Amino acid sequence: MTERFTGNFTQQEPIPDEGIKAALDVLRHGRLHRYNVAEGEVSKTALLEQEFAALMGAKYALAVASGGYAIATALRAVGVGPGDRVLTNAFTLAPVPGAIASVGAVPVFVGVTEALTIDLADLEQKLAAPDAPKVLLLSHMRGHICDMDRLMAITDAAGVTVIEDCAHTMGARWNGTLSGRHGAMAAYSTQTYKHANSGEGGLLISDDPDLMARAIVLSGSYMLYDRHLAGPPPEAFERVKFVTPNISGRMDNLRAAILRPQLANLFENCAAWNARYRVVEDGLRETPGLTIIERPAKEEYVMSSFQFLLLDWAEEDVLNVVRRCADRGVELKWFGGAEPQGFTSRYDSWRYVDAPAMPATDRVLCGILDLRLPLTFSLDDCALIARIIRDVVLKLYQRVE
Numbered sequence: 001m002t003e004r005f006t007g008n009f010t011q012q013e014p015i016p017d018e019g020i021k022a023a024l025d026v027l028r029h030g031r032l033h034r035y036n037v038a039e040g041e042v043s044k045t046a047l048l049e050q051e052f053a054a055l056m057g058a059k060y061a062l063a064v065a066s067g068g069y070a071i072a073t074a075l076r077a078v079g080v081g082p083g084d085r086v087l088t089n090a091f092t093l094a095p096v097p098g099a100i101a102s103v104g105a106v107p108v109f110v111g112v113t114e115a116l117t118i119d120l121a122d123l124e125q126k127l128a129a130p131d132a133p134k135v136l137l138l139s140h141m142r143g144h145i146c147d148m149d150r151l152m153a154i155t156d157a158a159g160v161t162v163i164e165d166c167a168h169t170m171g172a173r174w175n176g177t178l179s180g181r182h183g184a185m186a187a188y189s190t191q192t193y194k195h196a197n198s199g200e201g202g203l204l205i206s207d208d209p210d211l212m213a214r215a216i217v218l219s220g221s222y223m224l225y226d227r228h229l230a231g232p233p234p235e236a237f238e239r240v241k242f243v244t245p246n247i248s249g250r251m252d253n254l255r256a257a258i259l260r261p262q263l264a265n266l267f268e269n270c271a272a273w274n275a276r277y278r279v280v281e282d283g284l285r286e287t288p289g290l291t292i293i294e295r296p297a298k299e300e301y302v303m304s305s306f307q308f309l310l311l312d313w314a315e316e317d318v319l320n321v322v323r324r325c326a327d328r329g330v331e332l333k334w335f336g337g338a339e340p341q342g343f344t345s346r347y348d349s350w351r352y353v354d355a356p357a358m359p360a361t362d363r364v365l366c367g368i369l370d371l372r373l374p375l376t377f378s379l380d381d382c383a384l385i386a387r388i389i390r391d392v393v394l395k396l397y398q399r400v401e
């Protein structure tokens, strides 16, 4: 019997009851704007920031309108401006180079390895140039974390500021340190498909008072920054408040209300995602023609999606894998397609950037297949998905029709 999967790859779990109740409270009192508080009230957004800072072990946190906005704010806060060049991953999603472009700066792409992480040799080479960029926007794309000890040694030696894009690594760790705690600032997304769901939303953390004071004013605090519970002391704002533009992108209390109980449950959810990931990984291991991404012992990932490689496969065969899996209810995304589709995207899709060809990176990108693993999937669902992929890949690889 040919097995089929009938689940929905984009169906997230419902918002926890506690979040729905808190959201209803906000709707009933009507004070949705984060600075609109009653006498003695602390806004839900300020509480969220306080809780997120504590969860990440960061001194400061700021909640904003989206992950992309959080990244752009971090870039502005560290001083990136029009014409500046910013290093970033060739394997990432469109909002990442988009955030760089939004501040008038220019992305400089760094290659990807078969481990799906930034190519540190390529990074070192790019940093050896006399006019090397001074900022790296490091995207932990699809939750794959590079050797952060080596990366920080390279960037520290070159005097490069690192901003971490943790849209896919909220709750993950490298060598015991939470993702987002290596760079000067780290940005997270709370858009529906991430590790916490408020529809749209973003979070920014830092230990640096000047960077965070700038970020808070940039986000649209007016002179109400003293209503933040996870912001730097007043003197940090005194240094920046008249010279930092307001580029509004605040989070509102409704989203914060929805997020707080989800974040309180983050680490439990991480374990549930990883259990699903490991079932798919086990089911796909030792499939001829298919390469599993081996994860280093120092990496404690949080995988709400799964990637594997069909390295050096002909385009037609990969397309057949995607089509046959789709026929059996399994949605795979391919990063090698000539045209970007859905959310998939890669460096040569962003034609506003004059990027040189990267053949080694192209080879990896052309082999990447990607699927979501929402928490609405059971472990049995994941085992079935793996069996279907394995069967399709095997038949095509062995040319058994």
Ligand SMILES: Cc1ncc(COP(=O)(O)O)c(C=O)c1O
Residues within 6 Å of the ligand: 066, 067, 068, 069, 092, 093, 095, 096, 139, 140, 141, 142, 165, 167, 168, 188, 189, 190, 191, 200, 201, 202
């Ligand atoms: C790797 C990565 N970085 C940043 C973002 C931006 O997040 P948002 O959609 O909240 O702007 C996304 C969103 O898909 C992403 O996948």
